[in-house]
Amino acid sequence: MAGDLAGRTAIVTGGAQGIGEGAVRALHADGAAVVIADVRVAEGEKLAAVLGERVRFVELDVRDPGDWSRVVTQAESAFGRVNVLVNSAGIAPVAPLVEYGAEAFQHALDVNVVGLFHGITAVVPAMRRAGGGSIINVGSIGGFRAYPLMSGYITSKWAVRGLTKATALELGVDGIRVNAVHPGQTDTPMTDGADFDTAHVALKRVGHPADIAGAVLFLAGDNSRFVTGADLVVDGGDLAGSANWDSVPDQSAE
Ligand SMILES: NC(=O)c1ccc[n+]([C@@H]2O[C@H](COP(=O)([O-])OP(=O)(O)OC[C@H]3O[C@@H](n4cnc5c(N)ncnc54)[C@H](O)[C@@H]3O)[C@@H](O)[C@H]2O)c1
Numbered sequence: 001m002a003g004d005l006a007g008r009t010a011i012v013t014g015g016a017q018g019i020g021e022g023a024v025r026a027l028h029a030d031g032a033a034v035v036i037a038d039v040r041v042a043e044g045e046k047l048a049a050v051l052g053e054r055v056r057f058v059e060l061d062v063r064d065p066g067d068w069s070r071v072v073t074q075a076e077s078a079f080g081r082v083n084v085l086v087n088s089a090g091i092a093p094v095a096p097l098v099e100y101g102a103e104a105f106q107h108a109l110d111v112n113v114v115g116l117f118h119g120i121t122a123v124v125p126a127m128r129r130a131g132g133g134s135i136i137n138v139g140s141i142g143g144f145r146a147y148p149l150m151s152g153y154i155t156s157k158w159a160v161r162g163l164t165k166a167t168a169l170e171l172g173v174d175g176i177r178v179n180a181v182h183p184g185q186t187d188t189p190m191t192d193g194a195d196f197d198t199a200h201v202a203l204k205r206v207g208h209p210a211d212i213a214g215a216v217l218f219l220a221g222d223n224s225r226f227v228t229g230a231d232l233v234v235d236g237g238d239l240a241g242s243a244n245w246d247s248v249p250d251q252s253a254e
Contacts, residue, residue, distance in 0.1 A: 004221045006031030009079040011071060013037045013062055013119060014089030016044035018188030019138060022209025023086045023216045028055060030217055033079040037062075037071050038089065054079075062089045062115030068122035075126070082126040084220045087116045088138040092153045092190055100151050108152030113159045120167050124176065132175025136219045137164050138212075139182040141235050157182075161231055168229030177228035181215045183207055184235025202237020211236075 010027045014020035015036035028034050028051050037060035038044045044057040058074050060067045075082050091111045093104040116137050127133030142150065143157035160180055168178040185196050186207040196206045215234045218224050233239055 003030035003032075004223075005084075005217075008083040008220075009033045009035070009075055009081050010084035010086060010220065011035045011037055011075055011082060011119075011123065012086040012088060013060060013115070014138075015086075016040040016047060016057075018088070018190055019183060019186060019209050019212050020086065020088035021047060022213040023088060023136075024055070025051070026210070026213035026217050027084065027086075027220060030221070032084065032220075035071060035075045035078070060089075062087075062119060063110050065118050065122065068118050072122050072126050076129075081130040082123055083130050083133050085119055085123045085127075085133070085135045086138070086216055086220070087119050087136065089115060090138065090190075092150065094149050094153075096149055097151050105152035105155070108156045109159070112153070112156035113163060116160065116163055120163075120178070124171065124174070127176050128174050133177070134220050134224070135167070135171075135176065135178040136216055137178070137180045139164070139180045139231070141182050141184045141233060141239050143180075143182060143231075144233070144239055164231070165229045172228055177219075177224070179219045179224070179227060179230045179232060181212060181219065182231060182233045182235065183212045184233070184238035186212060198236075200238070200241035201235070202240055205236060207234065207236060 010032045012020050012024045015024045016038035024034050033054040036044045036057045039061050041059055048055045048057040056078050058071045060071050137160050139160035140157040142154050143161050146154045164178050164180040198204055212234050215232050
């Protein structure tokens with residue numbers, strides 16, 4: 001049975017794995033045609049082959065405006081229109097501040113912020129032709145607080161929130177909504193081997209790509225038609241709690 005997104009086309013960056021793959025699967029299951037756009041060619045092509053109909057893989061480095069125009073052209077020629085963009089591609093360099101290096105810092109900004117800017121500017125003409133659209137930027141709860149050893153990443157994720165609001169303000173007149181989804185600790189290849197800390201998380205578990213995909217689906221479809229410029233935190237209550245859980249009184253005490 002066709003879902004709410006039948007007849008619409010979504011481009012998902014970072015769609016070959018992790019949170020992006022979760023979004024690809026959910027959008028496709030809801031009826032959308034999906035373009036998986038990623039630097040990981042083998043993984044992206046494999047996922048496209050598994051899902052079959054209504055899915056294409058196109059190689060994309062989000063830092064390259066030429067790649068972006070190819071992705072949008074191919075999406076329109078394959079499926080007729082572009083209605084949804086999910087910017088999930090991201091990197092997370094980890095190192096102490098003085099060892100981080102300007103190159104890694106710049107790399108985080110280039111992929112996690114400038115890559116989103118290129119994507120948004122590339123899809124706007126196509127979304128105008130389609131009569132509107134929905135852009136979903138994947139930020140992080142690291143855009144609300146800081147973590148050590150991630151100076152470039154944290155800086156980039158705070159910037160995602162600013163970019164989301166600035167672009168939402170300008171694009172509303174075109175019927176294009178721009179929102180951000182901010183995952184908490186999520187089990188993906190990016191966090192492979194990570195020492196997750198869920199003691200202070202309300203729901204006492206890490207997230208999975210399908211958890212984040214629920215929020216992406218909401219923002220992609222018409223149920224969020226009056227939502228733009230918003231930050232949607234999807235973290236099981238991580239931000240709501242205290243990272244310094246040891247300082248909180250024991251709730252089990254009489
Ligand atoms: N996993 C988490 O705990 C978590 C938490 C908060 C936010 N996030 C954010 O969610 C997004 C997805 O993360 P994930 O956990 O799925 O990571 P992941 O590493 O599993 O997947 C990221 C994908 O982005 C692609 N990518 C990287 N650089 C690219 C580039 N230059 N051009 C195109 N594609 C590129 C990778 O090839 C990969 O397929 C990121 O923006 C990340 O910062 C993740």
